[in-house]
Amino acid sequence: MKILAVDDDPVFLELLLRTLRSQGHADVTTAGSAREALALLANAQRPFDCLLLDIQMPEINGVQLCQAVRGLEVYRRTPIVMITAMSGKSFVDDAFTAGATDYITKPLDRLELKARMGMVARLHDERQRMAVLERQTAPNASLPEFRVDFAAPLLIPGVDRAFEYLALENYLLTLGIKRLYSVGAFAINIENADLIFSKTNAAAFVNMLGDVATAILDGLKTEQVMLSYAGGGNFVILVQRNFSIDVEELALMIDLVLGDFESIYTADRIPMPRIRIGELVRGSIFASTRPTRILDQAIETAQPKAAGKPGTRGLAA
Template identity: 55%
Template sequence: MRILAVDDDPVFLELLAGMLKAIGYGHVTTVGTAEQALHEVDTSNHVYDCILSDMQMPGLDGTALTTAIRLRTAYRQTPILMITALAGKNFVDEAFTAGATDYITKPLDMIELKARIGMVARLLSERHRLAEFARLVGQRAAQVEINADFDTPILIPGFDRGIEFLAMENYLLTLGVKRMYSTSAFGIHIKNASMIFNKASGAVYMQMLGDVAAQIVDSLKTEDAKIAYAGSGNFVCMSERDLGAATDDLEILINIGLMDFESIYATDRIPVPQVRVGEVARSSFLSPTKPTRILERAILSASTPPDKRSKPTMVA
């Protein structure tokens, strides 16, 4: 794995490189500024598999660097891990909104670093497969053969408002139970996703997911929501705002918007996707649990017909 590490503290960079080598990752390039990092990704003869960046640096900070890196096509899905002493929720929000995959606070722990980088290593094969999807953005290439996987969470090519589902989970884990009580989530389930997956080519299925994602953004009409595709026809929206009163209307708006594609789907010989929006899930002060449980409840609510849902939707 080729790793690019960015930090304005040369002592920390040396320490980080040594720790990475100790856990089996010796291909590490270190730079001292965000500007140097951008020059490196633009001029290097190889593409880096993972980027580790400090948050506070002179000139461009870590958030600006992450945003700039995500604009590079080759780095659209590359794992970016923020390593910083800043633990405030506003810094965490900025990092993940910019496109960070994970957030690690200093001082570094060897065991934690090994676990986080190990997670990145497991993701790389999936990222390489998704690079093929990126070449098909904007095309309905039914004749192109690509291997889509129904259950795997992915970052949909061309969906600029989307974040990786893994990043959404890491965001909640970074906040922790005590800091996530203002956060709510709800799921959006494509009811006929399995049927479309079985009928369509991989490229057409991916385009369908892109259509649904675009309709979610158009119908949601809020800038603060984080949206991820969790696999199996499920999207998850997470926000600081209480959107519970709008979920029924949101379902109607998305389905109406998708009907505009009816003639195109008929050409592809697949049905128009139909979505169901679940109830809003929140954490409860009385029943604290693992932070990512809120996502599980949101997905379960959306994938379950209303008459079969259990209540309440507080995370327990």
């Protein structure tokens, strides 16, 4: 895995470099500033597979750098791990909103770094798979071998404001129980997702998810949300605690946007997605379970009475 680590402290960079190498990551490049990092990204013959960014740097800070990196087409989905001594919620929010995948705090902890880099490696593999999917869902793509697991989370291609489900979980874990009270979550279930899955190929199914994600984001009328596809026809939306949903209005807005695609769905003989909006679940400081539990709870409230989960299927069905 080709890694770029950015920090304005040379001692920390040396320490990080040494620790990464001791964990088997031999291909690590370092940069002492955001400008140097952007130059390295622009001139790299082969793109970096992972970026580790310090937040607090002079001139362009790590959050701004993260935003700039996400603006580069080739780095839209590259795992970005923020590293900093600061762990205040605003920094965490800023980092994830800017597109960070994960967040770890200084002082550097060898085992934690190893665990996070393991996660990054898995994400990297998943992103490689998604890149293949994007090529295959492009117009005039040749017959692909790609497979979609109905139950598995998916980063929806082409929806800029969609987050990796793992990033959403990482965000909640970073907030921890104590700061969980500041967020809420609700889910939107595509009631007939399994039917659509069974009647279409993988590419058409993913395109349908993209249509629904776009409709949800348009319907919410706010950018202060984090949306992710959790698998099984379920989208989860993370919101600020004071967010309120007008379920009827949101459902109407989503239907309106999806209505624009109706003729295409009819022509392709694909059932129109029917959505079901769950209840808003708020985080609690009294919760003794893991912070990601609110995602599960949100999904539970959006389920129809008897939900079925078909297995994996291929595109060329």
